[in-house]
Amino acid sequence: MTSVAVGHAQDLVHDDHHAKPSGWRRWLFATNHKDIGLMYLIFSFIALLEGGTLALLIRIELFEPGVQFFQPDLFNQFTTMHGLIMIFGAIMPALVGFANYMIPLQIGASDMAFARMNNFSFWLLPVGGLLLTASFFVPGGATAAGWTMYAPLSLQMGPGMDMAIFAIHILGASSIMGAINIIVTVLNMRAPGMTLMKMPLFCWTWLITAYLLIAVMPVLAAAVTMLLTDRHFGTGFFNAAAGGDPVLYQHVFWFFGHPEVYIMILPAFGIVSAVIPTFSRKKLFGYASMVYATSAIAILSFIVWAHHMFATGMPVTGQLYFMYATMLISIPTGVKVFNWVATMWRGSLSFETPMLFSIGFIFVFTIGGFTGLIVAVAPIDIAVHDTYYVVAHFHYVLVAGSLFALFSGTYYWLPKWTGYMYDEKLGKIHFWSTMLSFNLTFFPMHFLGLAGMPRRYVDYATQFTDFHQIATIGAFWFGFSQLLFLYIIIKTFRGKGQKASAQVWEGAEGLEWTLPSPLPFHTFETPPEVK
Amino acid sequence: MTPEQRSKNRRAGLILAVVVLLLFFWTIGKGLKIV
Numbered sequence: 276m277t278s279v280a281v282g283h284a285q286d287l288v289h290d291d292h293h294a295k296p297s298g299w300r301r302w303l304f305a306t307n308h309k310d311i312g313l314m315y316l317i318f319s320f321i322a323l324l325e326g327g328t329l330a331l332l333i334r335i336e337l338f339e340p341g342v343q344f345f346q347p348d349l350f351n352q353f354t355t356m357h358g359l360i361m362i363f364g365a366i367m368p369a370l371v372g373f374a375n376y377m378i379p380l381q382i383g384a385s386d387m388a389f390a391r392m393n394n395f396s397f398w399l400l401p402v403g404g405l406l407l408t409a410s411f412f413v414p415g416g417a418t419a420a421g422w423t424m425y426a427p428l429s430l431q432m433g434p435g436m437d438m439a440i441f442a443i444h445i446l447g448a449s450s451i452m453g454a455i456n457i458i459v460t461v462l463n464m465r466a467p468g469m470t471l472m473k474m475p476l477f478c479w480t481w482l483i484t485a486y487l488l489i490a491v492m493p494v495l496a497a498a499v500t501m502l503l504t505d506r507h508f509g510t511g512f513f514n515a516a517a518g519g520d521p522v523l524y525q526h527v528f529w530f531f532g533h534p535e536v537y538i539m540i541l542p543a544f545g546i547v548s549a550v551i552p553t554f555s556r557k558k559l560f561g562y563a564s565m566v567y568a569t570s571a572i573a574i575l576s577f578i579v580w581a582h583h584m585f586a587t588g589m590p591v592t593g594q595l596y597f598m599y600a601t602m603l604i605s606i607p608t609g610v611k612v613f614n615w616v617a618t619m620w621r622g623s624l625s626f627e628t629p630m631l632f633s634i635g636f637i638f639v640f641t642i643g644g645f646t647g648l649i650v651a652v653a654p655i656d657i658a659v660h661d662t663y664y665v666v667a668h669f670h671y672v673l674v675a676g677s678l679f680a681l682f683s684g685t686y687y688w689l690p691k692w693t694g695y696m697y698d699e700k701l702g703k704i705h706f707w708s709t710m711l712s713f714n715l716t717f718f719p720m721h722f723l724g725l726a727g728m729p730r731r732y733v734d735y736a737t738q739f740t741d742f743h744q745i746a747t748i749g750a751f752w753f754g755f756s757q758l759l760f761l762y763i764i765i766k767t768f769r770g771k772g773q774k775a776s777a778q779v780w781e782g783a784e785g786l787e788w789t790l791p792s793p794l795p796f797h798t799f800e801t802p803p804e805v806k
Numbered sequence: 807m808t809p810e811q812r813s814k815n816r817r818a819g820l821i822l823a824v825v826v827l828l829l830f831f832w833t834i835g836k837g838l839k840i841v
Binding site: 392492523 | 807811814815818819822823825826827829830831833834837838840841
């Protein structure tokens, strides 16, 4: 009870409650975590549509062999920008949006620790996004060096490359500030009684992810800064002619790049770990082991980077080390998948849309995980490196992993955000349409890759035509399915649906469900008591 | 938020920001050494 008294004392000191601001000021000067979270989610959906449009342009070109619509250089710009926009514009901001919206609610905090910095973190995003998009219209167009921006190719591009570098600086700064905010919020702002091991798993996964961001975003910033100085200021970090080493770029990039993969998946694990217990009406199986598994994945992510570089000609001992280290990651990941299944085991299951997306996640993400193990095997990787097998693998992990979890989380918390239930029937149609079209798009890519179809090619040999056509049909189906998602969201925000109760889901547990739906503008100004 | 909590937050935030800067310059320094 002492802790509750402390909570009330704090509230008395805090007498500068702001009224809810209105009009454009509410958004431009937003310091409320829910408003900022919502802006993150809207931004990321716009980026998803932009990156998705680029994907469809790629797919329409690949419908038939030969060059139909786009010159090879423009095609390469599309593949590059599709990757950059989806990673830095869609998936990461969407996860940060969830963090902003949900972490304070789940730990019983009134807001994020640094509310104004939070505003700055968000408003850097449109700047970075516009810079990336605008680079299509400068001489030479956008960067076409691939999202990995390997030197020396990236040293030879036009000003679009500089814009991408600057955009990455800006988006990286935004991520770093977001990560600092999340770490400080989780460590310092928890309600009395909310010990670390009582936190919902989503908060845990984001805490660990935020540490990953702090550790690797500066490394990416340094890598692209070195590209910049090589391009314009006479250094020779990655230029062999000047005594540098292009492979150094790959090492630095992947030291960022591999943890980045987990930055995009760990918070998704957190969402799934919230949804599955709710619709199984059971507590999460093995909570502590989930926390340790997440930490283990994060630590391992720092010591496996060169598995992206098996084809660069490293010593066999190096290949062996990176191969075995990579395979180790399957152990904590397996623990997680086991725990989700064990949570469902003998649970009182129901299959609302969030649960469908989470179960879909388990099935399809696991396929991506297995193909990850296959490409971790150095001799196999040398055969399938830079083929569509890799494209299939990482889309199974990032689309069926991160994106499915984001859909699951959106449907799960949408009634809490809006105060209305979404259209369950349409939600289910969205799930099945997404699930089927996703597999139609990406499953054939495994066969393409195994047969030798290289990635990032505008043209291909005729024997690949059938699978490419299937993938293109699937991609358009997938793309247009997401318009249904948009429709469902808008309909719910407009209040067209059943009113949601505070509890929303029968089996849901956690502080956010003690608050009314829709959420009031200010929440937990008096910290709740957590037993 | 109490003033004590605010200063505690700032301290934690600053430490993390310093870590970020160190990592940034460490990476470039490492690059300089290698090439």
